[in-house]
Amino acid sequence: MMKFFFLILTLGSFSAQAKLIKKTIEYRDDSNLFEGYLVYDNTIKSPRPGVLVVHNWLGITDETKAKVEAVAALGYVAFAADIYGKGVRPSKAEAGAIAGKFKGDRQLLRSRVNLGLQTLSTQKNVDPKNLAAIGYCFGGTTVIELARSGADIKSVVSFHGGLDSPSPKGGNDIKAKILALAGADDPFQKPEDLLAFQAEMRSSKVDWQMIQYGRAVHSFTEKGAGSDNSKGAAYNESADHRSWQAMKDFLKETL
């Protein structure tokens, strides 16, 4: 029985992956042009849940696109929001300054991520009542800000995102259920920020969960981060697989 069940699952993933449609999508605000990345499985014709994917500090990279495709292979319409703007794809040397500009201006960050959400929700094969958002590092911070902005979405998953907030009452407008995934040895997540985040969620009565992965540091889902924990950021295969499974369970529960 067990083996039969796995076989069905495998065939399901394969047939879905074989029919992924991948599109670059341009969208605008009053003064800027953005370029997102939309992926979905063309075999299902009725509107289905949409999942926004928010990139790390480097903007939309091939690694971001691979995540979007993996989410689409689960049966969702997946869309990478472009927070920075079309063509703004910083090097590692430049990324800190650009990410820092947005982290320092949460209103700007919220407006950019909400524009991405709106772009996803108006795709013709998306059920706009059934949306979620996931994000990595900078994007993990961004999707929590999306929730704090009061966005009408079911759930948010933050992968090794900074959880600090400049406005400690920010949680009061949250409608989404929150799953925060953290490396327990991440030197960029200060214990006081984790505790402040938990206090914010608690006082706002948010439906939240946090998973801490032992022996994992920052960027644990990102293969490009290398394997040296002493650098503070490193890929961790086990934490990558576990956090992906936790995300799948949570999206299945909430969408």
Add this chain to the structure above:
Amino acid sequence: MMKFFFLILTLGSFSAQAKLIKKTIEYRDDSNLFEGYLVYDNTIKSPRPGVLVVHNWLGITDETKAKVEAVAALGYVAFAADIYGKGVRPSKAEAGAIAGKFKGDRQLLRSRVNLGLQTLSTQKNVDPKNLAAIGYCFGGTTVIELARSGADIKSVVSFHGGLDSPSPKGGNDIKAKILALAGADDPFQKPEDLLAFQAEMRSSKVDWQMIQYGRAVHSFTEKGAGSDNSKGAAYNESADHRSWQAMKDFLKETL
């Protein structure tokens, strides 16, 4: 595709549940008699992974037995260890003193839980190289002690168990992978105990994870605990389902 997949799963669970074998098992040490509860699905004939289940402060109850049956329905040989001894089934008024005796004598606790593990591992349909342990409240403390004792098991899941240790270097002998599941509002889990546990796991280089469930207090998996969070212990349906899913994923990964 998705609907077909769920149908298969449902049929699978039903057929497994229909063939559960349930046995009371007596076992001994030099001076005491114990009565455990063994459940397995009789349809699979080859040795399979064994999962030890450790009861809460009340000893083996109908609620414990239901958990054992649910674990067996996943395809494992499940066995409730009897930590207290045959017939020792305290009332709530008596339970604190008995649980306290064992929590205060970790060597005794370790010897009792290892005896239960040995009883499971020598069942003829169990693969003794492929064992895990789960436990609730007092049992959640007990399975961590089992790991600290150096038991040769793959994994341990502690549901709202106390994580404190009288010997802070206790983690050095741990071979098992650890998953600790905690109510984020559990008043019986002091923040300093959580931090000490994390420090112990970290310094011992254990493969560990911790999940905190927002809005959940102590005993969140136990329907008998009522629904009033202000009492410090209460059932929480969402945290119950989520923690069960996390356990299933972890057992599938490690066994």
